[in-house]
Amino acid sequence: MARKFFVGGNWKCNGTSEEVKKIVNTLNEAKVPSQDVVEVVLSPPYVFLPLVKSILRPDFHVAAQNCWVKKGGAFTGEVSAEMLVNLDIPWVILGHSERRALLNESNEFVGDKVAYALAQGLKVIACVGETLEQREAGSTMDVVAAQTKAIADRVSNWSNVVIAYEPVWAIGTGKVASPAQAQEVHDELRKWLAKNVSDDVAATTRIIYGGSVNGGNCKELGGQADVDGFLVGGASLKPEFIDIIKAAEVKKSA
Numbered sequence: 001m002a003r004k005f006f007v008g009g010n011w012k013c014n015g016t017s018e019e020v021k022k023i024v025n026t027l028n029e030a031k032v033p034s035q036d037v038v039e040v041v042l043s044p045p046y047v048f049l050p051l052v053k054s055i056l057r058p059d060f061h062v063a064a065q066n067c068w069v070k071k072g073g074a075f076t077g078e079v080s081a082e083m084l085v086n087l088d089i090p091w092v093i094l095g096h097s098e099r100r101a102l103l104n105e106s107n108e109f110v111g112d113k114v115a116y117a118l119a120q121g122l123k124v125i126a127c128v129g130e131t132l133e134q135r136e137a138g139s140t141m142d143v144v145a146a147q148t149k150a151i152a153d154r155v156s157n158w159s160n161v162v163i164a165y166e167p168v169w170a171i172g173t174g175k176v177a178s179p180a181q182a183q184e185v186h187d188e189l190r191k192w193l194a195k196n197v198s199d200d201v202a203a204t205t206r207i208i209y210g211g212s213v214n215g216g217n218c219k220e221l222g223g224q225a226d227v228d229g230f231l232v233g234g235a236s237l238k239p240e241f242i243d244i245i246k247a248a249e250v251k252k253s254a
């Protein structure tokens with residue numbers, strides 16, 4: 001089964017309601033490949049999710065940038081998976097490196113979150129990736145495998161999981177991984193899934209790349225055999241996000 005190209009736009013903690021409307025209007029007017037070719041998911045900050053969902057074209061979908069690890073209750077400041085389901089928000093990003101680093105989210109905590117969100121019926125973009133120090137120490141695959149194992153230990157059905165490989169050193173830095181560097185880790189990660197989960201999960205799970213993706217580098221990155229799309233930060237706030245969505249065509253013609 002072919003893996004449908006996936007393009008996520010992670011707006012992080014950016015935007016005003018006016019800016020959000022402007023970005024959505026630009027995307028709504030864009031001519032992009034059909035939903036049969038590319039799945040597009042936008043992830044605005046929580047407070048803008050209902051607004052974005054209400055004005056966004058129907059072939060694009062929305063994601064939250066996080067959710068709580070278990071059922072809601074006395075957890076001030078958190079938003080539960082149940083609330084996202086209640087508002088018909090289909091996707092959630094979990095384990096982003098900014099949360100792992102700044103909010104001390106451990107592999108196990110992220111694994112628990114992924115399992116809980118999936119059990120509530122959400123689809124999950126699960127982020128993994130190494131720091132520069134870890135890459136230079138030659139431990140990229142150990143780090144990525146440990147992050148993925150914490151998910152695999154808790155999840156049996158992978159059909160609603162997309163893995164985002166995001167080398168921390170490439171996020172927001174303009175230092176994009178080379179297509180060969182991205183392909184190498186995606187290939188290793190797919191082999192890890194084959195060995196530790198199943199051949200079927202390895203063959204069908206989308207592994208997308210994130211880290212300084214832009215309109216100029218997206219085609220070459222997207223052309224790599226095991227790169228099934230992108231999780232885009234900065235460039236998802238700009239009109240060039242449309243070019244990144246169109247990079248899905250490289251797979252169609254491959």
Ligand SMILES: O=C[C@H](O)COP(=O)(O)O
Nearest residue numbers: 010171172211212233234
């Ligand atoms: O979730 C997205 C990633 O953190 C990539 O961000 P960036 O495209 O701004 O480097």
